[in-house]
Amino acid sequence: MEKREIKRRGILMVLSSPSGAGKTTITRALVAQDKGLAMSVSATTRPKRTGEVDGKDYYFVDQARFDAMVKHGDLLEHALVFGYSYGTPRAPVMQALANGGDIITDIDWQGTQQLSEKARDDLVSVFVLPPSMAALEQRLRARAQDSTEVVKARMAKSSDEMSHWPEYDYVIVNNDIEDSVRRVRSILDAERARRARQIGLAEFVSRLRGV
Amino acid sequence: MEKREIKRRGILMVLSSPSGAGKTTITRALVAQDKGLAMSVSATTRPKRTGEVDGKDYYFVDQARFDAMVKHGDLLEHALVFGYSYGTPRAPVMQALANGGDIITDIDWQGTQQLSEKARDDLVSVFVLPPSMAALEQRLRARAQDSTEVVKARMAKSSDEMSHWPEYDYVIVNNDIEDSVRRVRSILDAERARRARQIGLAEFVSRLRGV
Numbered sequence: 362m363e364k365r366e367i368k369r370r371g372i373l374m375v376l377s378s379p380s381g382a383g384k385t386t387i388t389r390a391l392v393a394q395d396k397g398l399a400m401s402v403s404a405t406t407r408p409k410r411t412g413e414v415d416g417k418d419y420y421f422v423d424q425a426r427f428d429a430m431v432k433h434g435d436l437l438e439h440a441l442v443f444g445y446s447y448g449t450p451r452a453p454v455m456q457a458l459a460n461g462g463d464i465i466t467d468i469d470w471q472g473t474q475q476l477s478e479k480a481r482d483d484l485v486s487v488f489v490l491p492p493s494m495a496a497l498e499q500r501l502r503a504r505a506q507d508s509t510e511v512v513k514a515r516m517a518k519s520s521d522e523m524s525h526w527p528e529y530d531y532v533i534v535n536n537d538i539e540d541s542v543r544r545v546r547s548i549l550d551a552e553r554a555r556r557a558r559q560i561g562l563a564e565f566v567s568r569l570r571g572v
Numbered sequence: 573m574e575k576r577e578i579k580r581r582g583i584l585m586v587l588s589s590p591s592g593a594g595k596t597t598i599t600r601a602l603v604a605q606d607k608g609l610a611m612s613v614s615a616t617t618r619p620k621r622t623g624e625v626d627g628k629d630y631y632f633v634d635q636a637r638f639d640a641m642v643k644h645g646d647l648l649e650h651a652l653v654f655g656y657s658y659g660t661p662r663a664p665v666m667q668a669l670a671n672g673g674d675i676i677t678d679i680d681w682q683g684t685q686q687l688s689e690k691a692r693d694d695l696v697s698v699f700v701l702p703p704s705m706a707a708l709e710q711r712l713r714a715r716a717q718d719s720t721e722v723v724k725a726r727m728a729k730s731s732d733e734m735s736h737w738p739e740y741d742y743v744i745v746n747n748d749i750e751d752s753v754r755r756v757r758s759i760l761d762a763e764r765a766r767r768a769r770q771i772g773l774a775e776f777v778s779r780l781r782g783v
Contacts, residue, residue, distance in 0.1 A: 367745070488767070494780060520781045531765045532773055534578070544765055551762030554742045554755055556699070562743055569705060570731045 368561025371458035372552050373480055374398075374465045375473050376545065378489035379519030381500040383535040384467040387489065390542045391465060391549070398549065401454060401466035404430060407445035420450060438468065438475035449476070458483050463549065470525035477528075485552050487545055488529035492536045494520070579772025582669035583763050584691055585609075585676045586684050587756070589700035590730030592711040594746040595678040598700065601753045602760070603676060609760065612665060612677035615641060618656035631661060649679065649686035660687070669694050674760065681736035688739075696763050698756055699740035703747045705731075 378384040392400050404420040406427050415421050422430070427446045430436050439448030449466060457464050468476075476484055491497040494516065501515050526532050531548050535541045556562065589595040603611050615631040617638050626632050633641070638657045641647050650659030660677060668675050679687075687695055702708040705727065712726050737743050742759050746752045767773065 487765075490777065490780065494782065520783075523777060523781055526773065526777055527767065529767055531762070532767045532770060533765050534776075544761060547758040547761035548765060550755060550758035551742070554698075554744050554759060556738065556740055556743045559743060562737065565745075566701065566734060566737055569701065570734055571705070572731075 366561075367559050367565045369461045369553065369559050370483065371461050372463040372485050372549065372558065373454060373458060373476065373483040374463065374485045374487065374545075374549060374552075375476060376465065376467045376487050376489060377470055377473055377522075377525070377529065378467075378535070379491065379497065379522040380515060381497045381504065381519065382489050382491040383500075383538060383541060384489050386538055387535070387541050387545055388465055388467045390538070391545060394542075394546070395463075395549070397461075398463045398465055399457065401449055401464050403447050403466075404436065404450050405445060405447045407447070437479050438472040440469075440472060451479075454480075463553075470522060470528060473528065482557075485531070485548065486529040487531045487533065487548060488526045489541065490523065490526065490532060490534045491519075492534055577772075578770050578776045580672045580764065580770050581694065582672050583674040583696050583760065583769065584665060584669060584687065584694040585674065585696045585698065585756075585760060585763075586687060587676065587678045587698050587700060588681055588684055588733075588736070588740065589678075589746070590702065590708065590733040591726060592708045592715065592730065593700050593702040594711075594749060594752065595700050597749055598746070598752050598756055599676055599678045601749070602756060605753075605757070606674075606760070608672075609674045609676055610668065612660055612675050614658050614677075615647065615661050616656060616658045618658070648690050649683040651680075651683060662690075665691075674764075681733060681739060684739065693768075696742070696759065697740040698742045698744065698759060699737045700752065701734065701737065701743060701745045702730075703745055 376384040376388050388400065392398055402416065402420060404422050404427060406422060406424050409415065409421045413419065424446065427448065430448065430450070431439055435451055436448035437451050437454060439446060454464050473486055497519055498512065498516055501512055533541055533544050552558065587595040587599050599611065603609055613628065613631060615633050615638060617633060617635050620626065620632045624630065635657065638659065641659065641661070642650055646662055647659035648662050648665060650657060665675050684697055708730055709723065709727055712723055744752055744755050763769065
């Protein structure tokens with residue numbers, strides 16, 4: 362029995378969540394499990410840290426280069442975070458998608474809105490909710506030895522971020538990390554089976570039917 | 573950590589394929605694996621066979637009752653097959669969906685078109701393709717000791733049915749039955765995580781944020 366590959370356009374998956382709800386852990390676990398899925402590499406003006414590799418962890422650029430990229434429409438989305446610019450270069454993402462490769466990125470709702478404007482048909486957006494505010498606070502406290510005020514401010518920001526769930530295609534509650542990874546994996550597998558993404562189907566069925 | 577259930581509307585999943593491509597095997601395997609998923613029970617004018625249970629295998633009705641159901645809009649879809657009428661009663665499906673239960677049915681493209689008109693938002697449609705015509709012919713031959721002419725006629729019908737794949741949300745090639753069951757299961761799990769089906773999300777997030 363011959364097993365033919367059907368040509369498919371890749372998926373641009375975005376995972377968003379308030380800080381501490383688990384999007385980065387889920388994203389990394391997925392990429393580790395799935396050979397067809399790669400993490401998007403951002404461009405940034407932030408200085409390179411020890412051990413970071415240009416083109417792998419980030420594309421390290423200066424502000425003039427970054428501004429030129431924005432001006433020429435070379436970024437799918439971009440934002441200023443703590444004084445440094447970050448953005449998603451368009452060309453490598455589009456090349457991967459054209460080759461049937463899937464890309465994942467964990468950006469916030471503002472970045473997702475920009476992606477949605479520029480790549481709606483390729484985008485699959487997932488919002489990750491914490492099971493409770495207590496769980497979120499616990500994770501934020503565990504992460505850094507911040508003062509009560511800083512944690513409070515972050516919780517307020519998280520609550521605000523959480524209000525953007527209605528802008529996403531899928532919503533999951535991260536009760537358990539393994540279960541959440543399994544669920545996002547199902548979403549990825551399902552989206553791969555979407556008729557509209559399998560651009561080689563017409564050719565496959567024609568050959569099958571011999572017409 | 574409290575684990576709250578989010579109210580969800582059920583999914584009406586339909587699997588279609590040319591005869592012999594595996595839709596019934598996949599459907600039964602899924603129902604056996606998944607407690608939240610039930611097979612749709614059809615109404616039919618066909619006489620009850622030994623061992624069949626009314627209300628479980630079919631709702632057995634006479635032609636007058638069936639015609640009245642059609643007339644009153646009590647069926648989501650119906651068709652005449654080898655002189656007997658078959659149809660999907662609306663009420664039990666709608667009740668299950670309202671309670672968050674998922675329903676699966678393996679009907680043909682004509683039935684799917686009718687379902688699509690009457691329950692578009694609840695419908696998730698999957699088309700199952702055979703890996704090759706040779707594989708399909710093999711399965712049709714294995715199934716019944718039909719004459720070459722009958723098999724030929726069925727193959728022609730299958731080829732015709734296959735042309736309806738563009739009307740479905742998802743398309744899979746049934747290379748391997750276990751792999752196909754796993755893929756349809758992913759589609760079901762993903763659709764369960766769709767924001768639009770989780771009608772209790774707004775309430776859940778409000779309670780989470782305490783607003």
